[in-house]
Amino acid sequence: MLSLTLLSIPLAASLLLLFTRGGLSRNLALVFTLVQLGVTAYAYTVFNAAGAAPFDFLRNWSAKPFLNVHFSMDGISMLMIILSNLLLPLIVLSGYNRNIERPHIFYSLMLFMQFALNGVFIAFDGFIYYIFWELALIPIYFISFNWGGENRAQVTLKFFIYTLAGSLLMLFGFLFLYNGSPAHSLDWMSLKSNPSCSCNQSWLFWLFFIAFAIKIPIVPFHTWQPDTYKAAPTQGTMLLSGIMLKMGTYSLIRWLIPIVPAGFAEWQPLVISISVAGIVYASIIAIMQRDLKRLFAYSSIAHVGLISAGIFAMNLSGMQGSLVQMFSHGINVVGLFLCADIIFNRTQNPNVEGIGGIRLVAPQFATWFMVVVLASVALPLTNGFVGEFMLLFGVYQYNTWLSFFAGLTVILGAVYMLRMYQKVVLGKPMMENMVFPDLYWNEKLVLITIAVLIFVLGVYPSPIIELTEPVLKTLTK
């Protein structure tokens, strides 16, 4: 029943917030996300002690057609739940000193998003999973559309249609599987144990793959992403990049590989190559990006490209590395976009060029920004290194040359990140009369929390690995 608790808190909070106004909405949103974080911590201890049983929830929803409501939990789901519920208070807090219009709707949508995300990660029935998957799209669409920046109408519409189109392919895939399965069930267990014949898996694979590849996004299905990250309000971007894209990578592990294993085996060489090519491609584009948020968007594409490549390598190192990196990337990318937001908030300049000299006036900001940058370029003892090392080793186990190309991210990451940092933060100020107050308390709190997580997970990643290893062992066998 803990599953329902995890879902009902954000849902209830989301509804409640609609009846509040002003500062109260903001404070309540923080309180509820913190409560949810507390419940998650409790759930984590329960899970460690008693396993999935306390989370199992299975009810017949409709007899004709036969549909189940099935929630459950395993180590991978737990990790994703922790990530989502850990990031949400940070995301809420990072907007504390920003002037947000109609905050009650804004935060209500954000909590509704949390509800949907939690649902995606604990749904063990294809139909329910699909519902939550689509539900998550609605709040983020409105957040981007109503609170976004330039060109938001056009950009968010493209984002919405693009991802929806992908989802429809997945829906078709599920319908086909439903008809084909002997028990007429989309339950995860039954899909996994009765895979469709390999003749169909060959094309079924692409229905699911494209849906997930758009969401992640894997090059070349990424063109919606940089514009959307730029147009969305920063907190929306954080939700998208920190958590929502993990829906995609999570689904590769949870759904794609288990339910169409033969299809995956057939296309594995192709999709892993695409992922690796995407890493190099996105990294190179990031070098010359003039817009800060876009630069981070492309760097994010490069990072998730490596995560996908590790998953597609289909060995323990790659899978385990992908989970460590999903968690780390979520934390780091929220840090990066917060830094981008702080800079834009002070300077009103969205570009990499033309700022400079921030180090002089805001040394604290410069230091914490540096820490996030270092985690992003995977310096040892930061969380980024652990995941990257395991991922590259996983890809290496699959193919030496691919790991070399994927490893170029080690060099290119340093190129685009340090170039960016130098232009924006170092040097002499290029703007006249730049007023750049150093960090406000909420920003400092968020960035320090992120920095602590970066180093703690960099030195002691074992909890993540121990949480997920048992499940992965059954998957990679």
Place this chain on the structure above:
Amino acid sequence: MDNFLALTNLIQPASLLALFPLLGFFVTALFGKSLKHAAGWIASGMILISFSISLYLFLNLPGEASLNFNLFDWIKWGSVNLSFGILIDHLSLIMLLVVTGIGFLIHIYSIGYMHHDEGFTRFFSYLNLFIFFMLVLVMANSYLVMFIGWEGVGLCSYLLIGFWFKNDAYNDAAKKAFIMNRIGDLGFLMGMFLMLFHFGGLDYTTVNTAAQALPMGNELIVSITLFLFIGAMGKSAQLPLYTWLPDAMAGPTPVSALIHAATMVTAGIYMIARSNILYAMAPFTMEVVMWVGVATSIFAAIIGMKQNDIKKVLAYSTVSQLGLMFAALGMGAFASGMFHVVTHAFFKALLFLGAGSVIHAMGGAQDIRQMGGLAKYIKITWFTFLIATLAISGIFPFAGFFSKDEILAVAFASHKEVWILLSVSSMITAFYMFRLFFLTFNTSFRGTEEQKHHLHESPITMTLPLSILAVFAALAGFWGMPAVFGQTHFFATYLAPVFEGSKQYLGEAHEASHDTEWMLMGIATVAAIISIAVAYALYISKKWLPETDEETTGLAKWVANKFYIDELYDAIIVKPLLVISDIFFVLIDKLILDLIVMATAWIVGFTGRTIRLVQTGNAGFYIFAMVIGMMVLMFFQLVY
């Protein structure tokens, strides 16, 4: 049993050793504002504690034993277990003493040198962080933990080169250093993947045991060692990845002394010495290491002849000396390479600190064309600088003489051509070092009146480290006396247990006869003296001055501009990368990929708009369409 007890007692001090500089980093970084200049003393104190512990370990490590233990599991999945572990043996002890000893002196020196800098406390926090990572690198018991230190010192190098971050040229130099090191690091990483995959672990014991089960010279070990060597090329500034080191002189001078001369840049040599078994098993790699070292040594020495910035001359001499060390490693003379690391650490640190003292006296100027006659203004600096210059030139009995002679003797015994090339490189070194020395300290002052008025000796915090280092630069060679002097080679004996494992793969070391050794020493000394005499004749007797940049022409211009290697890299790597970046973005991303997406959307829209035309509302048309449809269906039914 006694050994066991003695070793157990050392675990605690060994675990704490690296933590003091880390503590110093946190204290100076967090409370820098209120500590002000006390931060310098606190940071130095932390290094002194680490030095004392190192000394304690040095004195108490029993016999030939080594201390190897794991602190905790770091990354552990499946059958892989990568731990944080420490290895204290004779090799790491030597490096510990050098890093903390010289590190301490340079900390003290910096208190004087950086006194007026507004980033004083920040400087010391970075320095302490650097020492921490350097200690991790040296004390690691596995390649992965070494890699923590390896990248960590790279980070500190980046932070310290760009210490004066208002200057964008300095920031560029810092970024360049980090990125070029990262190129090497990818090699290091690939080497680790090979080891982890084939040997199942990354700690030295596992790797060495597994490697020794393989035949000598097999492909796997050759690939591993080559990959690791790419890492070493980046960190230790060898061809073709050396160009970052001369630019790294943008950092404050104590940084150049500590990081870019005495310690960090020797990490590559340490790494290969540490992997001596692997390298000895890969003769091909050894050849590569040797030739890269020889080529770098000569190439950098040639460039050094035409440099006029006091720090640039020293930078190229560092690159050249590192090449010499790699040449030694490549010939299997691991102990000789390490011996030169140590003596070089003393005299090169001294040279840089001396240069710092000169720059201090000159009020920041670094061009030797504006100096001259400084000997009488800054006597201590002059005298200590002289000792260091003699040492690097290989004049008896200064430290460089012994370590360089040893490498040349090895080369003479095994590779005559290498001996000739290295001798030439040493001659060039003696020449340009004395060119530097004479131009700086002799004849008369060529700077402005204002500078002349300002000339003064540095404070005691700076001259004291100079004097202490001078003692070592003069005497450290006696730790490694060649056999002809009838003394035991303390250094080689001390390191013998570390290199024991690789001996069997290297073949008989050619023990040179005493006559040959006397002859070699004679040749080397005469060669050095000739170089010095030439430098004297040109720059003191004839009072030559290096021409201004505009006057330099022909070959000299090529040399002065470092053979335009930076420009070459810029033209064939950096610029194309930036252009490709734009092409990818504008052409592929924006135009092609997005066009496909938008076209798909447009086709859907177009289809919708077109099909809408069918919805005319005319019942007759609908019935007509229906009949046609039914006929088509029936037709298909009949045919199939």
